[in-house]
Amino acid sequence: MIAVTTMKIEFEVNGKAVSADVEARTTLADCLRYDIGLTGTHVGCEHGVCGACTVIVNGAAARSCLMLAVQADGEKVTTVEGLSNDEALTPLQASFRKHHALQCGFCTPGMITTAHALLTHEPNADEERVRDVLSGNLCRCTGYISIVEAVLDARVAYGSKGE
Amino acid sequence: MKLAPIRYAAPATMDEAIALLGSCDAKVMSGGQSLMPIMAFRLATPELIVDLKKIPGLDQIVIDDQGVRLGAKVRWCDIESDGRLAQANPLLAEAIKHVAHYQIRNRGTVGGSVAHADPASEMPAIAACCEAVISVIGSKGARKIKAVDFFISALQTSLEADEVITEVLLPAWPAGRRWGFQEFARRRGDFALAGIAAFYDLDGQGCAANAHIAVFGASDRQHRLPGAEAALNGRPVTPETIAAAASAASAEVDPPSDIHAPGEYRRALVETLTERALAHAAK
Amino acid sequence: MNTRPGNSLIGSPVERVEDLRFLRGKGTYVSDFSLPNQLHAVILRSPEAHGVIRRIDTSRARALPGVHAVITAADFGARPPHIPLRLQPLPELAPFHQPVLAFEKVRYVGEPLAVVLADTASIAEDALELIDVEIAALPAVTDRASAERGDSILFEPHGSNRALVWTATRGDAEAAFVKADVVLKERFHIQRHAAMFMEPRGFVADWNAETQRLKVWGAAKVAWTNRRILATAMGLEETAIDMVELDVGGGFGSRGEFYPEDFLIPAAARIAGRPVKWSEDRREHLMCANHARDIEINVEMALAKDGRILGLRGMCYSDNGAYLRTNGSVGPRNVAQFMSGPYKIENIHLQTTMLTTNKTPSGTYRGPGRFETDFARERLIDLAAKKLGMDRAEIRRKNLVADADMPYPLATIQPFESVTELDSGDYHAVFDRCLKEFGWDEKSALQGKLIDGRYHGIAVGSFIEGGAAGPKEDARLALETDGSLTVHLGSSAVGQGLETIMAQIAADSMEMSFDRIRVLHGSTTHVTEGYGSYHSRSTVMGGSAILLAAEKLKDKIRECAAARLGCSKDDVTIDAETVRFKTTSLTFAGLGAEPIEVEATFYNKKYTYAYGTQAAHVSVDVGTGHVRVHDYLSVEDVGRMINPLTLHGQAIGSIVQGLGGTFLEHLVYDANGQILTGSLADYLMPTASDFPNIRSITLELKPSPNNPLGAKGAGEGGIIPVGGIIANAVANALSHLGVEPMELPLSPPRVWALIDAARRAKR
Incomplete structure (x- = not known):
């Protein structure tokens, strides 16, 4: 070696x-x-x-x-x-846009990858779990509330059966 | 913040790894989640990184009559998702929920954390509390080290430079054991300002026996609190007993001050957290 | 002109155009931008807080393979360029300007000493370790006491560590205190923290020796001002420099000010004859980008026994760090001028002394001076209510400026005199709305209650937010030959959604569809002069400039159409991107053979004042000192909302930053001037788990009379009263102990120490 x-x-x-x-x-x-x-x-x-x-x-x-x-x-x-394509925003991305879950956009790629990984493994993650997981990603602009809402709203696209 | 120059090796066998470790100023990389930040600040500038990723095994959680055997490469997410641990060692399962963040839990390992020996981290606290036996292997062969002998000081262990941790054994957990885990950190996932891991068994009279109370984040290493344990053993676990044990706990720590908290605060925190951990245990 | 019938986009929650690239990872931030053949710059920074530079030997570093040059102050002649102030550029502050590289002395840890240019950033960092620096250390000045003692002085020729005293006056404060029934006197301290935007700073610079032109990528906030400073420092004409704004990862007052690197990277490109790229790392950012706050406020409040506030007087001490940076005066002066906030306080004499210390220089951070001064004022009002036995809401109602009193003058500040007045507002209506939405009456029952081991408390407070700094902003509109509209604007994007907001305004004012509009902004290539984004000014100033330009453009379009249609321009009508005369019509596309262009300037001398009220419900764990925020509500009147979605985002984000400054964020130094919070593991910012319960309501009650949009700057608001309101809620929760927080942050150890001290005092 x-x-x-x-x-x-x-x-x-x-x-x-x-x-x-x-x-x-x-x-x-x-x-x-x-x-x-x-x-x-x-x-x-x-x-x-x-x-x-x-x-x-x-x-x-x-x-x-x-x-x-x-x-x-x-x-x-x-x-x-x-996790992107040129034709359209993915459901997760569209949810971020709808909820205004980004401002300067710098932390956004990390938020998207983290949320995608989470929802892929845990499509039924609840608000507490989403906050817990996202607590490892800093965002200085949004105050996180819109990001959490966007992730929760995107669960259905990952096969969540709803709460 | 670019790393200083390093050499890298990912040996396929433990023998090769040990040989490489003995060849120069080398560091083992397991998950890398503690090592990479200190290399980024150039606080650690090893010549060589020996990555364990290709070495087979070391990644299993085995539960047998000896207890819970955690392979050195077991990651926090493996512990998190192993439903057997709620029975086999609920204290471990609870403690690991507090380790760092999602992404780090996907890569950080038991062996890495124990070897890094940050005085505020959870895994060494569980090792200290449960009297873990840490298996290591090196050029002089394999040996087993008791937790109490393993953690020497902040970021200092009795591991030799060419030794690699292979397994952490947490001795068997009898049914009916009472336990509590409390830590207080500034934010979710931060290192604890102080923390307590505790368990005890109940004797025939309903009194506490075999109390193990370990503190972390309040001194230079994770260690047990014999005074607090003595205040508990042989007594019914009443609010008064708990208060006495908590008071004893704070009396036997002398926490350092740093930018996050003065020592006197940490001492008070040890009392609060001991009280809460034991109250949880008694529930 | 305040109501514009037919608007469809202004006031609508339009989804942002920026998002389409940001969400796909296709934004271009400056560190994403590279030029062929570029060198990487890394900066050697002082390890000492205070000392005399004896020697800098770069020979070993220059010998390292891959290193191309090491630049020191000696490369810039007898005296390297110094950075002038952008705001309040008083000549008496000139001695405190920062040199682009430490000159003769170092005055803070992190001060630039040399620039290494190498093939990669890694090699350049390796070379840093090979530069031999000898600094004869001097005692470090690290707080007010050591600064005032003066046994160690940062700028010896000046003779003391006092840089300047600001004085805010109104009425007759001395007489008010003679008449007062009650006087409170307190000392408050707001800790050093910072904007800490997520994208570190950076530049790419390219010098063309043939054309003698410089191009700099990475401009932000105030590109035109910085171009002027850079041109002077480099001995160039302004027009020889293009400053290009790429995507910008947050500003909050700090990014885009002229820092040493704003000169060093372009200068390095000229010296090296090759493009140079610099990407700030987070450790550098923590010790080099502007710090903020760090103010001690000693203030007295005079009241009549009916609760009317008669006067304020006092002295504040601002720890400005080692140099006066471009906007380093703003916070200290604002503390003095804006302490009265939204309250009718007729007699004021408040001063702020700016002190130099061996710490990172400070500048503005969202709500500069206002966060600090509101902490003191709102705490004082609660303390006064307690002393007078009054209801905390009632004492505020009694003192809020009434609608009938508008416009209402604030204290005048000297030197660099500034006179300003609150423009409009129904402060009482917003106050009552906040209490109602918060459920103040119901939650009042919680005050001091112990529930599950935590004591609960509530608080309410009001604030004003200044915006719309002049003097002017330019917009150039071009109707392209394909019928699309290009908006060129002097405002800058720092992540707030400028492209979307300006496109909304342009679309409505031109009655065009949103997707036909392209907004170009922030770069010096777009308009001849621009003033950028600070002081919550972009929407008001840039937006108003677009409105004015649109009127001119429509006129010019009618003119063009009239020539084509053979009629008078007054007979031409415009709707739906079409011009009509009787039955003939032409579309915008192809209207002219060339683009139809106009430029307009909006001038403004008067500030706007958005205003609001916030309320908080907290609980305190006396075992740990931890404070949980159960509910935080902000109600703000911004006059006119352009985009509720983005405005709501600004409000929530701003409040959470305020909570960070209240509970978590603290830049800590030791007695030797070493910064101890050198990583994001030590400098604690809010995370997704910390503050889940924030609400914000935005109203459009009273448009600003000072601009055609009726809008009031609203990018900062949320943060302003957070510290004061939270501290009041904590005091309310712990009223049984008599805990009265006077300092931030309210970290668990600090809250616990207050509880512990109160308990000891009771024993």
């Missing part, structure tokens, strides 16, 4: 196979933004507090600033771009 300072990594991003030559010290967030060119993943603190860089790794929400890019070798990563 050889320890490396740079490495060619191959992984799946938003369903597509990608590769990148990265330094071992490169975070997954920086790799996605600068090597893969997906700048929707935002970096707000780089120390694992703000949640703006949340992506989905093998189905689970993760902070991409708390992962080395080399750790993603062989994994499946989904970013906000992978």
Whole structure:
């Protein structure tokens, strides 16, 4: 086993196979933004507090600033771009828009990825659970109320049977 | 806030991992959720990161007559979603609800938390309270370390540089055991300003026995509070007994002051939380 | 002109156009923007709070592979450029201007010392560790006491750490205190905290040596003013610089002011001859972007025994940090000028001393000075009610400015004199509406009640919010040949939804459909002059400019149409993007061979004053000192709502920021001037779990008489009285103990300490 300072990594991003030559010290967030060119993943603190860089790794929400890019070798990563299409907003995105759950938009990709991961696993999450989960994502603009409403309202699109 | 240069290895076997750890200033990465922030601030600048991700095993929760065996790579979300733990060790199940946030719970691991040994974190508190046995392996072979011998000080453990934690055993939890867990943090998911993990059994006369009360966030490491335990053992668990135990608890801590709270506040908090944890246990 | 029949968009909850890109991760924030061949800049910052720079040796750093240059103050001649004040630019404050790189001395931890340019940000950070800096440390000045003692002075030639004293006067305060039946005297303190927007700052700069032109991406808030400052510092014509605004991740007063990096990055691009990119990290942000608040308020209130407030007098001390930043005077002066708030207080003599200390320089943060002064005033009113045995609602009703008194002059502030008056409002109606919606009468039964281990309390208070700072704003409208409308605007977007709001105003005023309108804003390429977004001014100033421009454009369209249709322009009618004369009609598309363009300017000298009342219900856990907010209601009259959806968002977001400043947020320093809250794990902002119970109601009772929209700036409002109201609710909950909070934040340890002290005193 050889320890490396740079490495060619191959992984799946938003369903597509990608590769990148990265330094071992490169975070997954920086790799996605600068090597893969997906700048929707935002970096707000780089120390694992703000949640703006949340992506989905093998189905689970993760902070991409708390992962080395080399750790993603062989994994499946989904970013906000992978949860979007050009034709129309997804039900989750439309719910965010309807509820005015974003202002400056900087924390929004992290909110979308986190909420998507949550509702995929727990489509019946109640308000307390939604607040608990979103408490790992900072938003300075909205005061969160509209975000929580937007996520609750989007549950039906994930197969929630209602309360 | 870019990391200092590092080398990275993801060995496929534990033997390789141990060899790498012994080769230079290296750090084990399990979930990375404690290590990455301190590397981002360049407070930790290891030469080499040894990632455990390819090492098979270590990721199971085994419940047997010995108790609950948590593999080092068991993540907080694994504990959260394991319905068996409500019976097998409800104190653990409750405590882990307080660990960090959703995304971190998806990657943070038992071994990582125990090795990091932040004095305000939950898993070491459960380990201290339950008299956990921590299995480690290194170049000199495998050994088992009692929690009381494992946690030395803030961010300091008795783990050798080339040793890796493999398992944390929480001894068996008898039916009928009473327990309570309380922590107070500034916000959801923050490190505790103070916390109490407690359990006791009831003897034939309905009195408390075998009391275990551990404190976290109020000193340089997680540890038990023998004075508070003594105030409980052999007595019926009345509000008066609880108050006496809580008072004893606050008397036997000498919490440090920091930007989040002065020591005297933390001391008072230990009393409040001990009282509440024991009141929950007695319910 | 206040009522505009036929409006369909103004006043409607139009979903935002910005959202379509933000929700897909397709916004372009400055860190998302790159140029080919760019170098990355990282800044070496002072580890010392106060000291004399002996030596900066960059040779080891320059030798590191991948490093292209290390820039120090020596690269800018005998004296590096200093940053002038944007607001209240008094000559007597010139000694306190910040140099773009520390010059001779360092005065706070985080002050820029050098700029490293390298192939990657990581390499540049590696190089920081190779720069040898020798600083002869001096004693740090970290609070009012050490600043006033003066045994260590930040600016020796000035001779003291006092920068300036602001004085707000009205009537005869001394006489009022002689006549008073009751006088209260208290000391309040509002802790240092900050705007902490989520997208860190950043720039990309490109110098074209051939054309001698500079282009800077990452402009925000006040691009035109900053271009002027930058041009002077770089020895360029203003017109040689283009400032480009990309998507902006929050401002709240702090982003977009001219900081050292606003010069350093463009200057580095010129020195290196290559594009330079800088992305601020969160640690830098915490110690470099403007801090705010940090004011001690010593104030007396004189009252008659019937509860009328007769006068206010006192001295406040603002800890301004190490330099006077571009808007560093605003908060301190506002504390003095706006302490009377929405209340009829005829006699005022209030001063604020601005002190320099070895901490990060301060500037504005949403509701600057108002959050602080409202904390003191609302606390004093509750204390007065207690002393006089009056009902807390009644004493406020008795003192609110009446509709009949409008316009109502506030205290005049000196130096840099400012005279202002409350423009309009029915303060009593909003007050009563708030009590009713809150359920004040029902909740009154909760006061001091112990329920499940928590003591409950309620409070109510009123506030004013200034807006619409002049002098003017420009809008240029272009009816394109395809019939669409382009709006070029001097206002800036900082995340508040400007594109949507301005498109609504433009669509209504041009009677066009919303999706035919494109709003370009904030960049110096769009209009010749712009004043940007601060002081809750964009909607009023930019929106009014659009209204004026639309009238001109319609006139010009009629003129064009008349020429085509062979009639007089007065005979041409416009509706539904079509011009008509009798039975002939032409659509906007193809009306002219060239775009039809007009530019208009809205001038304004008078501020608008939105106003409101808020009420809170809290409970206190005496075992931990934790305060839970069970209900928080804000009722605000903004004159005219453009978009209820976005306005509601502003109101709720602002209140939650206020709750952050009340309970959580605190920038802490030690006695050596080291900042101890250097991460977001230590600087605590509200999260989704903290404050779930916030309500906001917006009214349109009294339009502003000062602009054609009738709108009042409303972006800041919610935050203003939060600290005072929450502290009053906590005092109400703990009235059995006599707990009276005088300082923020109301952190659990502080509340517990108050409870503990009260209990000891009772024993």
